[in-house]
Amino acid sequence: MSAAPAAPPPASADPLPPEERYALLLTPPQARSGWRVVPARVAAMCAVELQKLRHDRTELYTRAVQPALWLLIFGETFTRIHAIPTGHVPYLDYLAPGIIAQSAMFIAIFYGIMIIWERDSGVLTKLLVTPTPRAALVTGKAFAAGVKAVIQAVVVIAIAAALGVALTWNPLRLLGVLAVVLLGSAFFSCLSMTIAGIVLTRDRLMGIGQAITMPLFFGSNALYPVSAMPGWLQAVSTANPLSYQVDALRGLLIGTPAHLGTDLAVLVAAAVLGIASAASLLGRLAR
Template structure:
């Protein structure tokens, strides 16, 4: 969790302050993850959509050979993109939970505790990442069953897990930022649904960047999802990638998003 600390003004050179901050972030993350134990059925139902993408879209376009992906089978090319998509769909609506906590009075109580707002946001962001990882395992198992040539290198698998967590952290905080601006569940749902598919189709999840028109290529280069997918492809199936650039963009995006979400958090309880 060292990356987001760059965005936390409370983190000083004092080792004790850093330890307290990390402890509070960890506590908030554990609180969030406790909810996962009651949402096991939700994880399975959320896995249906990525499973359909792999089974129907992936298998069909692999047979059609309509999208050129070089020596990489299209299903192999697609699997990391669907993995990133499943994490996106979980994280982008996380702001609804923040609004629910505000309506229940929970958020107001949390904000008057000594815990920094950045620690609250970071805990939720990384909880979203771990929740996304739980679904990612389901997607990876299905991809392996379909014959996708996935790596078994534990270091690369750990790197892929980190990419999913960082990507989910960014989109979770983006959702919290939207919640802090619109202040209502209905508006957040509408905006979330409006931006989810453009984020997905405006990335390299379904097709190589080289096939995109120039305007879409520009959008892809500023879309954090593209960097998450690129990192996952390089780590999981061994395609050419810029993994250090990908992780740099993901970490920087997550840090900025945590800082902005923390600044807007108090607006929800005014």
């Protein structure tokens, strides 16, 4: 008996005519525009920063020296002499979230130098002629700075844990720490890019950055409670976004009373205003 002939392969349900298939090969896909490119741009900038750290880890080691000194020398000494009232919380525990915020700010506050370098090398001009919105470029760079700050925060948390600081290891709280560090770093990097758009040179940016970092740090609640400050410094601390970042980190990491809703709202608003300000000056920087 002869075998039955094989059935022909089923035809596709909706075959395209040849002219339409050729048109798909010859016509490029429509470029994404507007805010649809924001997630891709943010992810791309973060990937670039991670690649830099992967090829050169020296920055991680050198930047870990300063927070380690703050915790080892300043924190241990003031814990012994009980000079700063922190209630039932040991001063070293009280200090650790402030040093995390400080180290993240120090990374972000000089991020504008990267923008000026990109302007000098022609990279910024090429980015600005793409259909990507300027605010999306700034957002990507701001959160790329946040990636570095998060890595730095992990290093500081590891040092603090080695020194015996009673930190929480609740995954949800650690995710909150991640969000707070990202938002704070986004604001300070946008502040740096705004200053870069005003001064236009690396030397001036370095000078201004060095001039404002310590006032921002000492004018916050990173080292001492707001109640221990004089009245004028309390007003400065209230207007300082770093204070809200430190307050949120303390509440999340060591469980002190905090105003997490207010802290996050202020950090989000500061980041949005910083992105808008830096984006408005990006074109001036590229001239």
